[in-house]
Amino acid sequence: MKSFSVVALVAAYLANVSAHYVLPDLIVNGATTGNDWQYIRQTNNWQDLNPVTDVTSTDIRCYDSLESGTASTTSVTAGSKVGFTVYGGPNNLYHDGVLNVYMAKAPADTDVASWDGSGTVWFKVYEIPAVTDGGKSITYPATGLTQVIFTVPSATPSGQYLIRVEHIALHVASTFGGAQFYIACAQVEVTNGGTGTPGPLVAFPGAYTGNEPGILINIYYPIPANYTQPGPPVWTGAGSGSASSTTGAVTTTKATTTSKATTATATTRTSTTSTATATSPPASGGAAQYAQCGGQGWVGASTCASPFKCTVVNTFYSQCL
Numbered sequence: 197m198k199s200f201s202v203v204a205l206v207a208a209y210l211a212n213v214s215a216h217y218v219l220p221d222l223i224v225n226g227a228t229t230g231n232d233w234q235y236i237r238q239t240n241n242w243q244d245l246n247p248v249t250d251v252t253s254t255d256i257r258c259y260d261s262l263e264s265g266t267a268s269t270t271s272v273t274a275g276s277k278v279g280f281t282v283y284g285g286p287n288n289l290y291h292d293g294v295l296n297v298y299m300a301k302a303p304a305d306t307d308v309a310s311w312d313g314s315g316t317v318w319f320k321v322y323e324i325p326a327v328t329d330g331g332k333s334i335t336y337p338a339t340g341l342t343q344v345i346f347t348v349p350s351a352t353p354s355g356q357y358l359i360r361v362e363h364i365a366l367h368v369a370s371t372f373g374g375a376q377f378y379i380a381c382a383q384v385e386v387t388n389g390g391t392g393t394p395g396p397l398v399a400f401p402g403a404y405t406g407n408e409p410g411i412l413i414n415i416y417y418p419i420p421a422n423y424t425q426p427g428p429p430v431w432t433g434a435g436s437g438s439a440s441s442t443t444g445a446v447t448t449t450k451a452t453t454t455s456k457a458t459t460a461t462a463t464t465r466t467s468t469t470s471t472a473t474a475t476s477p478p479a480s481g482g483a484a485q486y487a488q489c490g491g492q493g494w495v496g497a498s499t500c501a502s503p504f505k506c507t508v509v510n511t512f513y514s515q516c517l
């Protein structure tokens with residue numbers, strides 16, 4: 197971290213009363229790139245590490261209202277792995293919670309560095325929901341991660357994008373406004389892109405009201421029987437999104453898998469395709485712990501590195517656990 201001593205002192209203090217964190221560094225193909233906040237817009241909480249709790253605030257977008265918001269833009273290849281590092285007290289996604297990653301394409305004649313990300317422009321490319329089993333337990337595969345790694349869908353059209361990560365901490369989410377959003381936005385130029393139509397598209401603010409069952413939730417008692425991940429379904433690049441279609445093209449998919457306790461999640465999802473099940477050869481040794489290994493439309497590795505097992509989280513997401 198720049199100003200490491202200041203942040204370390206703040207973090208050390210906060211560690212005694214709470215544990216907060218930021219995501220200041222971009223990872224491209226496994227390597228951390230640049231300095232803190234070089235390719236990621238410096239967030240208002242870069243020193244105090246506090247979360248956003250008002251989902252109707254513009255700070256729910258990139259949390260950079262008090263900063264210049266002028267990061268640099270770096271190149272990433274469509275289909276490659278990109279990620280964020282976690283810094284805080286401690287340096288991981290400490291709280292019980294879930295994670296989403298969204299992308300938004302800057303307008304054609306606009307430099308992403310000067311674009312605010314407003315409008316109904318965001319599509320989800322990755323998520324790590326909570327795992328439930330009908331009320332016996334609830335676990336959070338995102339919790340404890342020191343890095344968030346995901347794949348930019350190979351069908352993503354070339355161009356400049358914001359990539360927005362959010363970890364939604366749920367430990368005090370039983371009252372309205374209690375959920376804590378830890379947010380960061382990276383600036384990238386996607387190269388060698390595809391011809392997909394990303395979607396469904398949402399706006400920030402706008403995507404959430406704060407009353408969603410996955411945001412306003414008591415995670416302790418009774419133990420939730422199921423968990424509904426906030427936001428739209430993940431766009432994997434398979435098929436087209438909803439950008440050019442209306443309600444007629446969207447069908448609700450009933451849960452048809454045998455995975456436990458995911459009915460509520462699955463039935464709230466929408467899908468425009470259900471036949472794309474292409475798989476690519478697994479990487480040697482299989483995917484890493486917490487990596488995605490399956491789900492509707494998934495085309496990446498389908499096996500996990502030992503000793504992790506590819507575990508069905510819901511229809512759309514299997515993970516190495």
Ligand SMILES: [Cu+2]
Pocket residue numbers: 214215216217291
């Ligand atoms: Cu905290």
